[in-house]
Amino acid sequence: MKILDLNGISYDYTTKAGKVHALKEATASFETGVVYAIVGRSGSGKSTLMSLMAGLDVPRDGDVRYRGESLLSMDRDRYRREHVGMIFQSYYLLPQLTAVENVELSLELANYRGNKRARAEEMLTLVGIRREQFRKRSTQFSGGEQQRIAVARAIAADPELILADEPTGNLDNENSMNIVEILTELAHRYGKCVIIITHAAEVAERADRVLRMDDGYLRAE
Numbered sequence: 001m002k003i004l005d006l007n008g009i010s011y012d013y014t015t016k017a018g019k020v021h022a023l024k025e026a027t028a029s030f031e032t033g034v035v036y037a038i039v040g041r042s043g044s045g046k047s048t049l050m051s052l053m054a055g056l057d058v059p060r061d062g063d064v065r066y067r068g069e070s071l072l073s074m075d076r077d078r079y080r081r082e083h084v085g086m087i088f089q090s091y092y093l094l095p096q097l098t099a100v101e102n103v104e105l106s107l108e109l110a111n112y113r114g115n116k117r118a119r120a121e122e123m124l125t126l127v128g129i130r131r132e133q134f135r136k137r138s139t140q141f142s143g144g145e146q147q148r149i150a151v152a153r154a155i156a157a158d159p160e161l162i163l164a165d166e167p168t169g170n171l172d173n174e175n176s177m178n179i180v181e182i183l184t185e186l187a188h189r190y191g192k193c194v195i196i197i198t199h200a201a202e203v204a205e206r207a208d209r210v211l212r213m214d215d216g217y218l219r220a221e
Contacts, residue, residue, distance in 0.1 A: 003193045004030040009062035022048040026218035035187045035194045037204040040213030046197045081110045085154030085162045089169035091146045093138035100134040103153045110157035123152040144175030162194045180206050
């Protein structure tokens, strides 16, 4: 089922060297149950594209639509809270909180109405964090474990759209593949739309569909 549409979106920003045309009429559709990889060299526009899909910014031209509705007409903060789970290269866990508290906080921000502690523990278990680890502070975990917690946090409120920006960038190959396996299961078993920005060929190879950013243009491979 189609969930996200990019309709000819363009985006510019200005640096000391002049105007940069970061995106040029990018068009694509994304479906639930599918893992997408967006690849391309540094500076090709991948992170800009992710920002627009997340509603963190708006295009100069064109339109981003979630389930047929333009993000321009939506409350974009609510869109991110309720429909989007975001995963980053650097985890961004709060060091003063435990693993379960980091996930619970995301549920509070999303106004989750169920039992937050039970849901947080369920998500940590899903990504392979053991129950005896739930109350350890996030700084006590390895990089691979911290990224698992970050994934649990991103999916706790049950978003349909998972946006992952270089989620394996700080991990060794074994941990990278573990994270990719989790993201793949989220798409194939739980019906999420998973979009991964990556430089890693081995991550892109595991995706169902690959798109390439090249000098602001988006093309299917």
